[in-house]
Amino acid sequence: MVALEDVRDALDRVHDPELDQSLVKLDFVADVRITGAVVEVDLRLPTYFCAPNFAWTMTADAHEQVSAVDGVEQVRVNLLDHMTGHEIGDAVAAGKSFDEAFPGLVDGGDLAHLREQFQRKAFVVRQERIAGQLRALGLTPEQLAGMRYADLPEVPDSGRYRELRETLGLPTKPDSALLLHPDGREARVEDAARLLIESRLTRVSVEGNADFCQGMLATRSDHDAIHGQTENDDLPAPARTFVPTGASV
Helix, strand or coil: CCCHHHHHHHHHCCECCCCCCECCCCCCEEEEEEECCEEEEEEECCCCCCCHHHHHHHHHHHHHHHHCCCCCCEEEEEEECCCCHHHHHHHHHCCCCHHHHCCCCCCCCCCHHHHHHHHHHHHHHHHHHHHHHHHHCCCCHHHHHCCEHHHCCCCCCHHHHHHHHHHCCCCCCCCCECCECCCCCECCHHHHHHHHHHHHHHHHHHHHHHHHHHHHHHHHHHHHHHHCCCCHHHCCCCCCCCCCCCCCC
């Protein structure tokens, strides 16, 4: 029998590509239903017009992670109240790529470039948080530039930070620099302070977006509780907005 806790743990490993927080933590998982070896997951994003390539990434990742749970033989991930929710859910269930479902809208089909861009952004945010905790202990940017990867402290962001360095192919040897630029270059003593300032701006932006998304999701939930759930087909359809794959981190 498939355990609900195992499914939850699988979904907890799926991250919003921009906010770099799990779908469980963000409260994007609306429901999970298990019938024998069949698992059905309902996801609900903060807005019905969330960029389809973002929504696809989360839906496809959730499908992949839940499919790997012991005992699971079939998975269906539903994207509730989203302008392309039915298209995304059906295509992911059928094993199609994004390019097959939305021809010509994103080069590469698998959104690998977009995913890497946001992983680098997430790396910057995690590194800045770790650096901020070290700065609070009295270390200067110049001292941080001299620290090695083996000096990485065990703080809440350390695990995800290590994972992102490995995923992105950034140096992970013990004597590698702790402080890196997004492209993997070692931070020099003379540019460490500027790097941390730029990283702080990125972190504040991401955390602001996370607060906005949580507020929008709470507003949708409160509205539905009062007025009843709104179906996709009853909502006005805006122009589909796709996150550009060429945007800089």
